[in-house]
Amino acid sequence: MPTTTSAPDDFFTAKIKRGDNIEPRDPMPEEYRRHLIRQISQHAHSEIIGMQPEGNWITRAPSLRAKMILLAKIQDEGGHGLYLYSAAETLGVGREEMIEQLQTGKARYSSVFNYPALTWADIGAIGWLVDGAAIVNQVMLQRTSYGPYARAMVRICKEESFHQRQGYEIMAKMAAGTPEQRDMAQDALNRWWAPALMMFGPPDAESLHSKKAFLWKIKRESNDALRQKFIDKTVQQAEVIGLKIPDPELRLNAETGHYETSPLNWEEFHRVIDGYGPCNRQRLEHHRRVHEEGAWVREAAAAYAGKFN
Amino acid sequence: MTKQDALFQYCLRLGDDALILGHRLAELCSRGPFLEEDLAQTNIALDLTGRAQLYFQYAADLEGRGQTADGLVYRRPERQIYNHLLCEQPNTDFAYVIARQLLFSAFDRFLLEDLCTSKDERLVEIAAKALKETRYHLAHASDWVYRLGLGTGESHRRMQQALNDLWPYTGELFEIDDVGLHLLEAGIAADLHTIRALWTPEIRQMLQKAGFEQPADDYMHTGGLKGIHSEHLGHMLSEMQYLVRAYPEATW
Amino acid sequence: MDTQLALWEVFVQSKPGQPYKHAGSVHASDKQMALQNARDVYTRRGEASGLWVVRAADIAASDLADSDMFFEPANDKIYRHPTFYEIPAGAKNI
Numbered sequence: 017m018p019t020t021t022s023a024p025d026d027f028f029t030a031k032i033k034r035g036d037n038i039e040p041r042d043p044m045p046e047e048y049r050r051h052l053i054r055q056i057s058q059h060a061h062s063e064i065i066g067m068q069p070e071g072n073w074i075t076r077a078p079s080l081r082a083k084m085i086l087l088a089k090i091q092d093e094g095g096h097g098l099y100l101y102s103a104a105e106t107l108g109v110g111r112e113e114m115i116e117q118l119q120t121g122k123a124r125y126s127s128v129f130n131y132p133a134l135t136w137a138d139i140g141a142i143g144w145l146v147d148g149a150a151i152v153n154q155v156m157l158q159r160t161s162y163g164p165y166a167r168a169m170v171r172i173c174k175e176e177s178f179h180q181r182q183g184y185e186i187m188a189k190m191a192a193g194t195p196e197q198r199d200m201a202q203d204a205l206n207r208w209w210a211p212a213l214m215m216f217g218p219p220d221a222e223s224l225h226s227k228k229a230f231l232w233k234i235k236r237e238s239n240d241a242l243r244q245k246f247i248d249k250t251v252q253q254a255e256v257i258g259l260k261i262p263d264p265e266l267r268l269n270a271e272t273g274h275y276e277t278s279p280l281n282w283e284e285f286h287r288v289i290d291g292y293g294p295c296n297r298q299r300l301e302h303h304r305r306v307h308e309e310g311a312w313v314r315e316a317a318a319a320y321a322g323k324f325n
Numbered sequence: 326m327t328k329q330d331a332l333f334q335y336c337l338r339l340g341d342d343a344l345i346l347g348h349r350l351a352e353l354c355s356r357g358p359f360l361e362e363d364l365a366q367t368n369i370a371l372d373l374t375g376r377a378q379l380y381f382q383y384a385a386d387l388e389g390r391g392q393t394a395d396g397l398v399y400r401r402p403e404r405q406i407y408n409h410l411l412c413e414q415p416n417t418d419f420a421y422v423i424a425r426q427l428l429f430s431a432f433d434r435f436l437l438e439d440l441c442t443s444k445d446e447r448l449v450e451i452a453a454k455a456l457k458e459t460r461y462h463l464a465h466a467s468d469w470v471y472r473l474g475l476g477t478g479e480s481h482r483r484m485q486q487a488l489n490d491l492w493p494y495t496g497e498l499f500e501i502d503d504v505g506l507h508l509l510e511a512g513i514a515a516d517l518h519t520i521r522a523l524w525t526p527e528i529r530q531m532l533q534k535a536g537f538e539q540p541a542d543d544y545m546h547t548g549g550l551k552g553i554h555s556e557h558l559g560h561m562l563s564e565m566q567y568l569v570r571a572y573p574e575a576t577w
Numbered sequence: 578m579d580t581q582l583a584l585w586e587v588f589v590q591s592k593p594g595q596p597y598k599h600a601g602s603v604h605a606s607d608k609q610m611a612l613q614n615a616r617d618v619y620t621r622r623g624e625a626s627g628l629w630v631v632r633a634a635d636i637a638a639s640d641l642a643d644s645d646m647f648f649e650p651a652n653d654k655i656y657r658h659p660t661f662y663e664i665p666a667g668a669k670n671i
């Protein structure tokens with residue numbers, strides 16, 4: 017029985033050490049709980065805000081098949097946001113509160129979604145690169161220490177499997193299409209390459225929250241290691257469809273077997289995260305407007321339930 | 326008019342209703358009043374778009390000459406699109422979305438039930454699949470009609486407004502022209518007289534139970550069957566067909 | 578104050594005859610909505626033959642502090658398991 021104050025901590029540490037999942041009702045350090053709430057809600061917000069750049073092209077999808085794929089894909093992202101909000105809710109934070117934190121700028125979301133989706137090829141690039149990068153990260157998170165987060169990730173990874181492929185398919189078709197389509201595809205790759213690489217977060221040397229996250233087994237691989245995995249996979253995929261990775265310094269290191277790339281512009285990363293990217297304002301405005309326009313609907317549903325349930 | 330021509334036209338109409346309403350619902354993606362309802366609307370959009378593809382594929386097969394479902398969707402001009410005007414009405418607010426869905430799904434349910442006994446096998450096949458989806462769309466919309474009707478003063482007011490505004494587009498659902506007559510006699514098309522007699526009391530009863538005043542049966546808009554639309558449709562098409570028209574040589 | 582509606586837990590049966598397994602949760606104002614939302618969120622890929630939803634607030638859960646008194650007493654009742662028993666060689670269908 018936990019009679020001493022240190023007992024819950026011992027329990028937690030022992031569980032982490034054994035590699036067991038921490039479950040909602042288990043004792044856990046307040047810092048662990050707060051770290052998770054921040055990370056999971058941020059992850060959820062990214063899924064939700066990420067619906068917007070792709071949503072921008074739903075009504076212009078060039079075939080019925082493309083329209084249905086894109087709709088189903090964006091719907092999945094909404095579902096992912098939902099699973100993640102649910103996982104965060106098990107830690108005692110409500111969805112209302114998380115939404116408020118997003119809208120007031122207290123909680124963040126992935127900087128990549130602050131870039132605009134300009135042409136149909138961007139839909140290809142987002143699926144191929146942005147979902148591709150997300151998958152590398154999410155595969156790791158399937159083994160994260162918090163049970164509900166890990167289980168949400170298992171579900172998400174299962175659903176993600178078509179997202180990257182549909183994006184790559186669009187890119188492949190366009191790269192093999194008319195000269196205009198080819199240019200669009202290359203242009204989209206040029207614009208999305210760096211933002212996708214930045215999705216893994218700052219280099220390990222500067223990574224703010226990493227140390228504890230490793231200790232608690234929330235994070236199991238470093239930002240740079242994950243980024244490298246993604247680069248190594250993606251370079252080959254670009255070659256297959258005849259597109260050029262927009263990095264003059266890209267080269268294969270024969271010794272390590274890994275690709276080397278030029279340094280990323282982290283100043284831009286921090287600027288966009290801090291609110292000064294091409295679409296930050298529009299993304300949040302869209303979210304706020306929809307939220308406000310939906311208030312009367314939620315109130316009506318709650319009022320109806322109050323009267324008849 | 327040959328039976329083949331009439332059937333082709335009939336498939337276009339059925340397809341256009343599904344296509345255009347599905348497109349309206351697709352516009353709502355990332356705009357739901359809460360996350361779960363966002364996903365629900367997308368699901369309905371997907372059902373309708375999938376169904377449009379089946380109708381257009383049939384129409385394309387009837388036309389022959391290498392026509393495709395996408396060819397019919399992305400290369401037909403506005404005067405050759407034949408959906409009912411109700412389907413193209415904009416997503417003014419959530420009440421409009423639900424009112425439109427209720428009025429159309431209730432109609433569509435009876436229509437599809439009827440088509441399940443059509444003499445045309447391929448229509449029967451499509452209708453049998455679509456009917457299951459539409460039953461769900463109708464259930465979803467009906468539940469909301471009660472929530473909005475009996476929820477708050479504001480929800481009641483907004484829904485009443487939406488019903489009043491959309492009601493004048495319901496008369497057109499039951500219009501019959503030569504195409505319909507021709508196929509009705511052939512045992513292929515649905516019998517819209519019978520459907521109207523089923524639809525009207527069902528809707529009126531539901532509105533009454535949900536506390537709404539009955540919208541008046543005055544002027545009814547018309548034109549969809551002849552390809553004469555509200556000004557909304559042109560804008561929908563200019564988005565929908567933009568890529569295909571801007572890059573006519575490209576495949577996607 | 579904003580409301581995102583009540584929290585419901587969702588249990589999905591993947592095939593007829595299978596047990597219902599916890600899949601996650603949804604927000605909804607009433608039972609009908611909770612069922613529909615669960616359907617749209619957790620069964621989009623045809624992974625279900627049945628759905629249960631229950632208000633999260635109505636679930637009673639065992640407490641970790643009680644887990645020794647709740648669960649440990651069962652651990653030594655090994656005679657409840659069929660492998661506890663020695664069956665003479667040659668006996669069949671038992």
Ligand SMILES: [Fe+2]
Nearest residue numbers: 063092093096
């Ligand atoms: Fe996702």
Ligand SMILES: [Fe+2]
Nearest residue numbers: 093147176179
């Ligand atoms: Fe994804």
